[in-house]
Amino acid sequence: MPRSGYTLPVFACASxxxxxxWLQNRTCCQTVAVDLICPDQTVEIAIEQVAGISPQMALAITRSDPGDNLxxxxxxxxxxxxxxxxxxxxQITIVGGEGLGHKLNGDPAVYSYAQQxxxxxxxxxxxxxxxxxxxxxxxxxxxxxxxxxxxAFGVVEGLSLLGTTGISQPLSAPGQLEACLEQVRLKAKSNKLLVFCIGENGLDLAQNLGINPQQLVKTANWLGSLLVEAASQEVKDILLFGYHGKLVKLAGGIFHTHHHLADGRLEIxxxxAAQLGISTSRLQNIFNSSTxxxxxxxLRDLDEQTGSNWVQELYNSVAAAIDLRSTQYIFKxxxxxxxxxxxxxxxxxxxxATSQTAKTLLSQLC
Known part of the structure; x- marks a missing residue:
């Protein structure tokens, strides 16, 4: 059975x-107890080194252990x-040092769970x-x-302390599709409307909107398999919640979203855009974009310069295609x-963008 580990915020907290x-009693401990909060449990985290820098300052080091996760x-x-x-x-002022990324507004990339x-x-x-x-x-x-x-999420010059839980589930390890499928089966027993969150960013944002955690499923890249499993468990409605650079693939019929398997995002x-009548020169700019x-x-710059509404029109079209392709895929x-x-x-x-079906589902969820 693959071994779970802990997310980066847990190790930052342990350090x-x-x-x-050390500052309080000049002791160098080999482990410390960390209350994970989510889930409600306390775990022991190994400390690699502790050193007093001065009577007013101390440094401690841990090493990340995400378990059997890639x-x-x-x-x-x-x-x-x-x-x-x-x-x-x-009482506590948190500052980002070397290697901890910062957001575009300059704040350290320490998100809500890590702060808590x-x-x-x-x-x-x-x-x-x-x-x-x-x-x-x-x-x-x-x-x-x-x-x-x-x-891509506005964090520069380092890593972020992101996550909604202290446990790092090995969802990207080989054979862990079954763990995701089990989550769908479990939550489908009591909910016929599920929200598929693509990655931690989708999960965190969905929770911030107030969606019931019992309806949230973190999907990783296996969207096709999970859509089919949800239908087999008699789920009636599914809300896909994710970064546009991932979900856009579904509009092209790509239901495993890892970039090693298939891309085609800019082509989609x-x-x-061509269907909407954007000029050839502008189509070329979209196609030749780096990401x-x-x-x-x-497109946002174009809208601002010309008074057009291409962002909304294009992404509404993509969202509608995602809905249609997903429904057809499940039915097939x-x-x-x-x-x-x-x-x-x-x-x-x-x-x-929020598709018409998504607006209806959100009104039920939030």
């Missing part, structure tokens, strides 16, 4: 706890530098009058980020009719 404990952050070191502050408007994890675990150790500054450092983060899609966008995100930005393989709606968002987690 911070170890460094704070995760490029495996064994990467996570440093936490904790220092006392004499006065501060908040750090605040809850560290506040338990602090006296009311104690204030600390926590600097999170990922020495390998800048290099590793070049191999991720972080930049260009074909829909779907840059194609979207080109199961002879069952399932209503499918789609919500597409950009790198800033701004929703770009």
């Amino acid at each position: 911070a706890i170890a460094a704070l404990q 995760d490029l952050t495996r064994h990467t070191p996570i440093w936490a530098l904790v220092e006392w502050l004499e006065s501060s408007p908040q 994890l750090l605040q809850v675990n560290l506040l338990r150790l602090l006296q009311p009058q104690e204030n600390i500054k926590l600097t999170i450092i990922l020495p390998e983060g800048r290099a590793l980020a070049e191999r991720t899609s972080n930049a 966008l260009t074909a829909h 779907t995100e840059s194609a979207l930005q080109y 393989l199961t002879s069952r009719h399932v209503d499918v709606g789609s919500v597409l968002f950009d790198r800033d987690r701004t929703i770009v």
Whole structure:
């Protein structure tokens, strides 16, 4: 059975706890207890090194262990530098150091779950009058980020502390499609409307909208198999919730979205743009864009310059095609009719398009 591990926020939190404990009682611990919050359990995390930098500052190091997951952050070191502050408007000030990416507005890429994890675990150790500054450092983060899609989501110069749970499920490991299918089977028992979230960004955004977690399924790249399984479990409605650079593939009939298997995203966008009557020179610009995100930005710039509405028209067309192709795919393989709606968002987690079916489903979910 593949082994689960923990997400990056857990190791950042463990390092911070170890460094704070050194400041408080000058002890170097080999493990620390971290309350994961989600799920509701406490786990022991190994500490690789702890060192006092000065009486006011300490550094601790952990190494990422995502379990049997094909995760490029495996064994990467996570440093936490904790220092006392004499006065501060908040007890814990979190700062991004080298290798921790930052958002386009300059804030460190420490998302809601990681913030909650750090605040809850560290506040338990602090006296009311104690204030600390926590600097999170990922020495390998800048290099590793070049191999991720972080930049597509507006995170630059490093990795992000992203996730909605402390457990890293090995969903990308070989043979783990079955784990995703089991999630569909389990949730279909009590919900006939499911929300398929493509990756952590989709899952996090869906939860922020207030959608019931019991209706959320994190899908990874196996959308076709999961759509069919949901129909077989008599699910009546499915909302697809994901980054436009992933979901656009479904508009072209590509139901396994990993880029190693098939791409065609820019070709699909260009074909829909041609159907809408965009001029040849502009079609060429879309087709020759380096990414779907840059194609979207080109269309936004075009709309601003000319007063057109190409972004909305094009992405509404793509969303409608995703719905239709998904419904047809399910019916072809199961002879069952399932209503499918789609919500597409950009790198800033701004929703770009919501299909007509998706609007109906969202009104039931939110």
